[in-house]
Amino acid sequence: MSWGRERYQRGITYLDHAGATLYTHSQIHHFYQDLAENIYGNPHSANIASRLTHDTIEHVRYRILQHFNTSPEEYTVIFTSGSTAALKLVAESFQWTCTEPGGTSQFCYLTDNHTSVVGMRGLSVLVGALTVPVNHSEIYEDKNSLNKDNAMCKEENCHTPHLFCYPAQSNFSGTKYPLTWIRDIKSKKLYPFSKVPGKWYVLLDAASFVSTSPLDLSVHQADFIPISFYKIFGFPTGLGALLVKNKSVHMLKKRYFGGGTAASYLTGEDFYVPKQSLSDRFEDGTISFLDIIAINHGFDALDKFTGGMQNIMLHTFSLARYTYIILSGMCHANGAPVARIYSDNEFETPDAQGPIINLNVLDEEGGIVGYAKVDKLANLYNIHLRTGCFCNTGGCQQHLGISNEDVKMNLKAGHVCGDSLDLIDGRPTGSVRISFGYMSTFDDAQKFLKFILGCFVKQPVCFDKDTLSMLKTCGTMTRRDESWAGHRTDETTNKISSEIAAAQNSARIEIPRSQNSSDNQLKLVENQETSKLIDDSESFTLTNIYLYPIKSCAAVEVKKWPIGKHGLLYDRTWMIVNQNAVCLSQKQEPRLCLIHPHIDLEQGIMTISAEGMDPIVVPLKGEDRKEFSLQFCQTRVCGDRVKGLDCGKNVSKWISTFLGRQSFLIRQSSSFHRALKKQHTQVQDQALNESPCLSLVNEAQYLLINMASILRIKEQLLHRDGTSVSNSPEVLTTEELIHRFRANLVISALRPYEEDDWAEIGIDGVSFQVVGLCNRCQMICINQVNGKRSTEPLQILYSSRNRKMTFGVYLSHQLPAAAGHCATLTVGSQVCVRKEKRATPPPAVQ
Incomplete structure (x- = not known):
């Protein structure tokens, strides 16, 4: 099956056939041949x-x-x-x-x-x-x-x-x-x-x-x-x-x-x-x-490929049954189950059960791992599954124990169908679903099980005492199903045992703390002061300033930079869209990180360069240029409608040539106002006089990260699974890690993750309100030097922060009221911090 070869060349494990199964190359080829003839x-x-x-x-x-x-x-x-x-x-x-x-x-x-x-x-x-x-x-x-x-x-x-x-x-x-x-x-x-x-x-x-x-x-x-x-x-x-x-x-x-x-x-x-x-x-x-x-x-x-629906049913059920048996018997080292499976039977016959497995992942203490976190980690392994309630509120209520009143209360808490608010008060709002189709393989099931082991089982996995005996007795199917599909029980059991052993040896993740570090910045220090509101300030230093003129493209590091109404001047003012006016990000097009913009304020130009390409110049004031005046574009950024301005055919041709796909450079229109996200405005300080304006950023005007938190991540990567630096599969320098997290401001604080409890900071006379924590996705796993993907640092972030996937804080500024004053940030400036403990996490953390 030609589609199958292409799928494995891309490393895709597709497990959402209940959502939509996948078409074959020959099917499309013969259809278009039909239309041509x-x-x-x-x-x-x-x-x-x-x-x-x-x-x-x-x-x-x-x-x-x-x-x-x-x-x-x-x-x-x-x-x-x-x-x-x-x-x-x-x-x-x-x-x-x-x-x-x-x-x-x-x-x-x-x-x-x-x-x-x-x-x-x-x-x-x-x-x-x-x-x-x-x-x-x-x-x-x-x-x-x-x-x-x-x-x-x-x-x-x-x-x-x-x-x-x-x-x-x-x-x-x-x-x-x-x-x-x-x-x-x-x-x-x-x-x-x-x-x-x-x-x-x-x-x-x-x-x-x-x-x-x-x-x-x-x-x-x-x-x-x-x-x-x-x-x-x-x-x-x-x-x-x-x-x-x-x-x-x-x-x-x-x-x-x-x-x-x-x-x-x-x-x-x-x-x-x-x-x-x-x-x-x-x-x-x-x-x-x-x-x-x-x-x-x-x-x-x-x-042609299956021989009929009866064969499809037996094939897909055997994969689901195998996965169900392994998953339902999988336990943490303390004997606690790894997953809670929502089913009305034990996958004994295809007459009663289809090739769908619905579950929530559990930690070693029995707590539910939110489905949004599972989905993010699955993306790292190119595993495509589905999460939520799957447009079936009744089934979700029945299996997850969600009452009618719970549904209404969850709505008041901000949860709607299809969002990523996966836990409210520790209780799930949805689940994870995998489903098999006729082109699914045994390898698909194995990759999913290895993913569960690698990401959610910190110690060697153990199995329920009945699981292996069940597999030995019936293989992946009942005796009747086995005769239909022609599987041999002994071969199946041997393959299962060897795969489990391999998964334990190669996919397990343990993250011990370093015992040899003498750097105070790398030690996790409990601070009693963070348990109460502190009015007197602590001072830190602004070590780095970055802006990203073109959304999802390379950073520009500066030592001193002015502030505009949207944040750092010209930060995320441009974006690249495809032929359908859809904004491209590194998630879809990792090579965007290889496009390097440079801003020259004196000449009023932005120069764009990339390896193998002659640089091209774009004016900073494109909206004033006559040839651009009518070429407007409507698109969306993070769910918001955005009015943009097409920057012309020349730069479009340049970007299209480099990316190998038709693309356009769009500049945010100066007449378009985009407000701060609603969930962030709920936690703003009353000192803000008006709703902050956003550029083409996802959530807020600024993103700040702490150098001590970066060093903590680096230490954990270097000592992952007890391996030495020389044996580490991917050694990331401090600078590379900073670039992965794509922040605007980097500060040096004393303790890792203390920024999570900050309420307000001041730099160079500008007051910044902390408006939420930054939820991370697989984009931080893209090497900003070469565009290659990996599983880190998102995986280490998840496993080392008690299943949190937040890193860095969002800020909104309050510009000085003095007329004519142009606020500027400078590397080396002192950062004053006011801290407070939040009674409940802000909505952005959910």
């Missing part, structure tokens, strides 16, 4: 190209139904923009009733459903339908209460339609819910359906399930089945379908009509006749016909 026109026309499109689309519809072992006589395929759009279509069109004596329709759904299913209630309630959320444990309960709204509807003559929605596979935990529920619910054999007069229809959310498991619609005949094709093939995105059982077509009534859906209509009166075909009736406008054609090539790739 054929002309596909709008299917609503009648010319030759259009007929080709129409006939190809109809063939794809048939192939979809064939894939699910059904036919056009049984089901109809309605193309949508995705499974969410398919769910919305059902909610809008279902024939809800709320009339007497017919009774009231019920919209019932399993609480372990995707957000898009739960969101259907927003439409059902508009017509008076009753919303009934059900936990999976309640399905089999025997209760005798009747719903009052349906009391007048007698069973023998009641035809009130009700809709039950449940996932074939939970996108949170991978639990597979019984497909037999479809038959049992429709025949009213299960509670609460048995106690509700009327007729039940079943919507089976199959989007997660069908990515790795076969669905036989000739046996399990749900009425409505939404799917998304990128979950199956990886490409195309933005395309899904609703499969509708033909006998249930009458339950969907079309209200809106768009282009191509009407057999006839009038503009002057309310006259509209829909087309006869269900798909023609519901596919408003011109469907995404080229993407639909791509599905054909997706099926070809799936058949």
Whole structure:
């Protein structure tokens, strides 16, 4: 598989197949070859190209139904923009009733459903339908209460339609819910359906399930089945379908009509006749016909590389089962488990469990390691996983023990879906999810397990006494699964044992304190003074000043520099964007660090240089130049909308040539005001007269680091795992470490990390408020000399600071009020500090 070779050449371990699986090179190649060889026109026309499109689309519809072992006589395929759009279509069109004596329709759904299913209630309630959320444990309960709204509807003559929605596979935990529920619910054999007069229809959310498991619609005949094709093939995105059982077509009534859906209509009166075909009736406008054609090539790739969904299910389940057994039995040296796995079964059979493992990492004391920290460290190893609640609040609440009140309180604390606020009061707001796809390998599982060992187990790992015996007994699968997949138990167990031993020897991280250092700056000194507010100041020295004229490019070190309204004058005033106006950083393009800007204030120019390139000059006052006056650009920086000014074709060509990709240099418009982040303004001192303005920085005007903290990190790197300096895999000098952390101001203090407790500092008559701690990411692991990536110093920072990933503090300035005074910072100046202990960490630390 060509994609697989490319993936391993890049060192990628992709473990988010439940989010989106990956496409193959041949799939894309054959699709574009198809487009090159054929002309596909709008299917609503009648010319030759259009007929080709129409006939190809109809063939794809048939192939979809064939894939699910059904036919056009049984089901109809309605193309949508995705499974969410398919769910919305059902909610809008279902024939809800709320009339007497017919009774009231019920919209019932399993609480372990995707957000898009739960969101259907927003439409059902508009017509008076009753919303009934059900936990999976309640399905089999025997209760005798009747719903009052349906009391007048007698069973023998009641035809009130009700809709039950449940996932074939939970996108949170991978639990597979019984497909037999479809038959049992429709025949009213299960509670609460048995106690509700009327007729039940079943919507089976199959989007997660069908990515790795076969669905036989000739046996399990749900009425409505939404799917998304990128979950199956990886490409195309933005395309899904609703499969509708033909006998249930009458339950969907079309209200809106768009282009191509009407057999006839009038503009002057309310006259509209829909087309006869269900798909023609519901596919408003011109469907995404080229993407639909791509599905054909997706099926070809799936058949060529896998031999069918049954093989995919067995392959992915065996990987998940192996990973689950090792992970669930993995313990710290004190016997405490390394992970808490959220599942409803023990991965014994692919009939009950999909290839999804949901977990939180635990430290040796049983505390939860926040999912955002796990994600950052995984990025260092090029492991792609997913964190949070995965658009499944119900599943998250069920497994993590989060109450309704907790969700509301977390929202008040600033947590919203998709953010990195992973712990509140020590309790998790989400978790970590890994998932396997048909191109996943045993090596992917091993790399993830080694990552867990290397980053979160400080001492030699031990295993639960039953784990190895379980592996010896059943390998990675049950005996039945083993015969299906053709694995040999003894070979599997031997490989597991050797890999565990190798992981213990090579991936373990221990960080002992140095016993020989005599440098007082390298010793961790407890300071009782930091436990209370101190009004009298301590004095330190400003040792280095750096500015970064172009965001994510090389630093400019200066001895003396003026302050502007945004921070250091011209700091992060420019940025490089791609052809889509998206800001580039070293995370995506490490070679940015090899671009060196230089500011000449007297000449009013910035000179940009790089190895192998002739220098190019950019004026500092570009906005005043006539040729730039109309070339504005809208982009985003750290979630904020930014108005910028294109610096012209010449510099764009220069940067594009160096990076090997189309790029542009954008200057922040002087007329655009960007305020300090909200979470930082909450901890500012009242002395600030107005909200500080930001340049193109991520969070705040300045970033300050402490030389004593740098030296502490350096010491820990040199003595990692007890190795000597000469044996250290990457020896970082003090200067290199300083450049990794990309600060504006470097000061010399007495103790490592004492800056974390500072409230205010003063330099050269300028007062700076400390507005938060700087959360670090994998960018500090990029060598600023050559652009190469490593795992340090982020990994050592995490393991040595009690799982904190903060280093340095954010500052905002308060300029002197004297009119005409130009504030300047100078290396060697005294730094006055006021310290205080915070009762609770500021939001930036979370």
